[in-house]
Amino acid sequence: MPAPVPLIQPVVLPTTAGVQQCTVCGARATSVCSAIDDEHLTRLAAIAVTTEAEPGKAFIEEGEAADSFFNITAGTVILFKLLPDGRRQITGFAGAGHFLGLAASDSYAFSAEAIDKVRYCRFSRRRLRKLLDDFPAMETRLLELATNELVAAQKQMLLLGRKTALERLASFLVARSRLGGPRGPRRTRISLPMTRSDIADYLGLTIETVSRAMTKLRADKLIELPGPQDVVLRDLAKLERLAGALT
Amino acid sequence: MPAPVPLIQPVVLPTTAGVQQCTVCGARATSVCSAIDDEHLTRLAAIAVTTEAEPGKAFIEEGEAADSFFNITAGTVILFKLLPDGRRQITGFAGAGHFLGLAASDSYAFSAEAIDKVRYCRFSRRRLRKLLDDFPAMETRLLELATNELVAAQKQMLLLGRKTALERLASFLVARSRLGGPRGPRRTRISLPMTRSDIADYLGLTIETVSRAMTKLRADKLIELPGPQDVVLRDLAKLERLAGALT
DNA sequence: CGGTCACTTGATCGTCTTCAATACCAGTGG
């Protein structure tokens, strides 16, 4: 069961984002914004509303009218779908630089909830659409981002449909070790901002199975667990082999 | 284990597609091509190579250089990923109108194999890229298609991660009943061009479990099975409820 | 007719879930 959503509204910061804010934004390099040069950034900044959300705050609800796009600039959000009886599948974790809100119909196909203190820019769908028409390069960038998501989704389907619990956890940890680009260096110490319940709902398991798998990996000396939220990857090669390599 | 791939090369038809072919193409209305008007269709037709593939022929292989895009115009292909030990996850079935080949890196992230007699148009990545720059509307359309794929992928993650065998099969059958647009009328009699093995690898199950689930649905009078490839949906409402409705 | 292939059905097995108890930690108030 998902935790009840606290009745806190997201805090809309007094000012819309100025160009100043955009140029220093942590997400500037990786997000859609990278397709637009500093000169024209004003147009983008003009339609962006910077907002904060406290942990537990849901700011996209599946089925609601999809009239905004979102750009995460700090923190982590979970994206998920629910079944009528409450079963939850987390389809992804979105951090700084992630673009949210692409919808096939006129309503969102998933929910999004902050697990951290999250900052994001909100754009009206209509206004961004107009901007995209003026800056085709941004649309190209958006297609790139959507393609990345699609590739990630296909990997996740392989994981959910065909991997064992141990393989799933190994895949998850390995993926976490190269957050910030598959080309980047692999970090060997990772922190997990999400709970075991979130991990379980992401991997299609229960919290108990996730916990047991953690213990097993530790017993096999593939990882260390300084704390529940911290993992040291002791044998990345073996973890990758367990994950199914070509991930 | 996937069936061994027959050593048949796809047949490249003698002519590249003429505009004539494009205007009468069955995929014209639903695919990327819909974003380009008849007048400019020549440009698209000029770079398209029409090809056929026999059942069992793999024409995209995961990991290979991604230098083509594909547009299915007839038949059905399976898209899948493999684990080193041969376990297979089918990520989707692509029929007429489907656009394939979006890749995050410079190599394909999945394989594609014909299960029917398939016809498709092949485009060089480089040339299509150029065309997209000239016709932003096509890129917009492509983003729409990618978004649809993404939404479908998220549904499939929910299915693979959280639904029971019976729910999975029901979801599959219901989805098949509205092939050709979620807005279209639901057909109550559907044909399954794929084998039980394909269905199993799509739903994250085994063929035995798929078979048993079929039998169960029939016993419960939710479906009829005139033949292994034909299904009559007798109680669409109950099937949808079983599938988790809001699909 | 024998052979293959796809599907179905049955019996047994194993992985993961479910149910339950315990550990752990931070925050609160006596």
Add this chain to the structure above:
DNA sequence: CCACTGGTATTGAAGACGATCAAGTGACCG
């Protein structure tokens, strides 16, 4: 300082769902 609480993680025992192993059926085809 320490008992109490609530939330999160770990561990154990029992159970269930789907996988595996195995046999049987029917269609198609040489």
